[in-house]
Amino acid sequence: MEIFITLFITGVGLGALYFLVASGLSLIYGLMGVxxxxxxxxxxxxxxxxxxxxTEVRADGxxxxxxxSLVLSGLVGAIFxxxxxxxxxxxxxDRHIDQALVTVGLGLVAVSAYxxxxxxxxxxxxxxxxxxxxxxxxxAFVGIDRFLxxxxxxxxxxxxxxxxxxxxIGLVIRAGVENRAMVTALGIDVRKAFTFVFFIGGxxxxxxxxLATTYASGVGPTLGDAFxxxxxxxxxxxxxGSIPGTAIAAVIVGTTQVLVNYYVQGLGDFVxxxxxxxxxxxxxxxxxxxxxx
Amino acid sequence: xxxxGFGAFTPLIDEPGLQQTFAVAFLFGGLALTYDLLLxxxxxxxxxxxxxxxxGAYGAAFAMARWDWGIIPAGIFALxxxxxxxxxxxxxxxxxxxxxxxxxTLAFAEAGHVIVTLNLWGLxxxxxxxxxxxDSVPDFFLGVANTRNLYLxxxxxxxxxxxxxxWLTQSSVGRVWQALRENEERVSVLGLRPFSxxxxxxxxxxxxxxxxxxxxVVVTNNANPVMASTQTTISLLLMVILGxxxxxxxxxxxxxxxxxxxxxxxxxxxxxxxxxxxxxxxxPMSEPAFILGVIFILVVMFSPGGIAGALYRLRLKxxxxx
Numbered sequence: 001m002e003i004f005i006t007l008f009i010t011g012v013g014l015g016a017l018y019f020l021v022a023s024g025l026s027l028i029y030g031l032m033g034v035x036x037x038x039x040x041x042x043x044x045x046x047x048x049x050x051x052x053x054x055t056e057v058r059a060d061g062x063x064x065x066x067x068x069s070l071v072l073s074g075l076v077g078a079i080f081x082x083x084x085x086x087x088x089x090x091x092x093x094d095r096h097i098d099q100a101l102v103t104v105g106l107g108l109v110a111v112s113a114y115x116x117x118x119x120x121x122x123x124x125x126x127x128x129x130x131x132x133x134x135x136x137x138x139x140a141f142v143g144i145d146r147f148l149x150x151x152x153x154x155x156x157x158x159x160x161x162x163x164x165x166x167x168x169i170g171l172v173i174r175a176g177v178e179n180r181a182m183v184t185a186l187g188i189d190v191r192k193a194f195t196f197v198f199f200i201g202g203x204x205x206x207x208x209x210x211l212a213t214t215y216a217s218g219v220g221p222t223l224g225d226a227f228x229x230x231x232x233x234x235x236x237x238x239x240x241g242s243i244p245g246t247a248i249a250a251v252i253v254g255t256t257q258v259l260v261n262y263y264v265q266g267l268g269d270f271v272x273x274x275x276x277x278x279x280x281x282x283x284x285x286x287x288x289x290x291x292x293x
Numbered sequence: 294x295x296x297x298g299f300g301a302f303t304p305l306i307d308e309p310g311l312q313q314t315f316a317v318a319f320l321f322g323g324l325a326l327t328y329d330l331l332l333x334x335x336x337x338x339x340x341x342x343x344x345x346x347x348x349g350a351y352g353a354a355f356a357m358a359r360w361d362w363g364i365i366p367a368g369i370f371a372l373x374x375x376x377x378x379x380x381x382x383x384x385x386x387x388x389x390x391x392x393x394x395x396x397x398t399l400a401f402a403e404a405g406h407v408i409v410t411l412n413l414w415g416l417x418x419x420x421x422x423x424x425x426x427x428d429s430v431p432d433f434f435l436g437v438a439n440t441r442n443l444y445l446x447x448x449x450x451x452x453x454x455x456x457x458x459x460w461l462t463q464s465s466v467g468r469v470w471q472a473l474r475e476n477e478e479r480v481s482v483l484g485l486r487p488f489s490x491x492x493x494x495x496x497x498x499x500x501x502x503x504x505x506x507x508x509x510v511v512v513t514n515n516a517n518p519v520m521a522s523t524q525t526t527i528s529l530l531l532m533v534i535l536g537x538x539x540x541x542x543x544x545x546x547x548x549x550x551x552x553x554x555x556x557x558x559x560x561x562x563x564x565x566x567x568x569x570x571x572x573x574x575x576x577p578m579s580e581p582a583f584i585l586g587v588i589f590i591l592v593v594m595f596s597p598g599g600i601a602g603a604l605y606r607l608r609l610k611x612x613x614x615x
Contacts, residue, residue: 035392091594097338101534101593104527109577109586116577229403229523236396266411273400273407277385280397284389 005140013146015254016153020208021231024201030241038103040224041110046073046206077206085198114221122218239289309440316447322548323454325532333539336474341398347521349503354516357429379499422515537601555581
């Protein structure tokens with residue numbers, strides 16, 4: 001039982017990281033119809049920023065430095081994402097396949113640039129040692145860092161929810177996901193919402209990068225791509241464009257993966273992709289997705 | 294014509310390393326062509342094509358290594374195996390369309406990748422490659438001195454794939470594929486079942502990819518997990534888009550350019566061509582994928598239709614000039 005608790009919380013923690021990547025993907029796809037293959041590159045950029053800050057700029061291993069590095073990596077991810085939208089995606093509106101292709105190309109370029117700058121070996125990050133302490137829950141021991149991931153992802157979920165529900169731009173995004181042509185016809189400039197969605201998606205991904213660096217104890221050029229595949233799976237299972245659906249799916253994917261992998265190494269990854277196939281074949285719109293019009 | 298040209302070139306390319314590079318390039322040209330059959334001619338965006346390439350390679354390598362079969366029965370076994378895999382995954386994946394189809398195929402391919410990488414059920418050698426059983430292939434395909442024969446083998450493979458794709462796309466079934474790409478609803482109104490035709494395209498492209506996979510085992514002497522990775526499918530996508538979609542020879546050119554560039558650009562760095570550049574730009578420049586990625590982005594943004602499209606527009610311009 002105790003091992004189950006440990007694994008379950010670790011799984012939810014991993015799911016929290018998937019959520020940080022997947023929430024942006026989901027909104028971008030829901031609003032713009034762009035499948036963003038460069039999202040992993042945003043995450044990796046954030047991860048390198050966090051690594052650089054905590055090992056080169058403020059290598060004191062304090063929680064304050066770590067907190068600053070989280071915000072910094074979020075901003076790096078956001079800036080990268082907005083630049084992508086402004087320089088590449090914007091010029092290809094209404095060419096959905098080409099938009100996806102451009103992000104595929106950018107993903108390749110980014111990974112090889114990281115490879116050229118930082119080398120292929122993972123760079124070891126040294127987060128504050130407090131994060132690696134364990135707490136006891138019943139008879140089980142769980143690493144504190146798991147709770148950090150869950151908390152941050154929970155805050156992002158809450159912020160997303162409040163933004164979508166109570167702000168004007170959130171209203172435009174929700175309406176745009178529902179029916180973009182109608183929103184445009186009403187004279188609202190959806191393109192600002194596009195840029196904004198990239199900003200928040202990039203921020204969450206960069207934040208996820210800093211946390212993933214802690215989770216994986218380091219950052220390599222393909223860190224983001226490793227997360228991207230499972231984030232895609234999360235988005236599709238949850239339903240494109242639905243943030244609550246993405247959150248539920250993230251927990252399902254993370255826990256399934258960790259639990260099954262504990263018993264047979266690697267089988268968890270296999271089960272998760274089969275889960276995706278099963279969900280798509282029985283419920284193509286995902287758990288909470290809307291039926292396509 | 295192009296293939297005959299490369300056949301005529303054979304005596305000129307006499308360095309084994311170069312012959313090997315071209316052999317691999319021909320195979321990827323053929324593989325890109327089978328991908329174009331789906332993407333360009335039927336309008337199916339699959340992210341799982343690597344699965345069938347790997348099924349062919351691993352099927353053949355497995356039968357040769359574990360059962361000591363000869364290359365011919367092992368190859369037939371691999372094609373049959375890939376046929377079954379394609380039939381199963383295609384039947385499931387084609388129930389959904391568009392991005393969902395892309396995702397389901399990605400999932401199936403990732404499942405295959407996991408199986409070979411982690412050596413589930415002892416089917417592969419995990420991260421290590423599954424080596425070619427040298428007793429299973431004729432001697433004239435072995436050893437550095439015989440690289441020329443591998444070059445020819447790869448060239449013939451490319452020619453077979455090219456002719457098969459040419460014949461298929463000209464056939465009445467091929468015309469239905471292209472009609473599906475343009476307007477699926479209209480096809481079904483005409484009384485044809487889109488599902489059956491798409492499944493035929495999916496399975497045929499899969500079996501042809503497996504054929505390339507079998508030959509790849511002979512040419513590269515192993516089956517490895519990279520063959521099954523999404524990275525392989527993405528590079529096929531790049532090749533087809535770079536060369537020009539739905540033109541047949543565009544995919545071949547794209548494959549050739551991609552492989553030759555990615556192998557030759559590496560030597561650019563070792564020859565010191567990048568020595569004068571500052572580190573922040575020289576570092577990425579030494580990665581072939583960086584330059585290929587940049588070219589790819591530029592092609593998508595400024596030259597839709599790839600190389601074939603650009604040449605086509607050039608020809609129109611010259612024609613209107615007269």
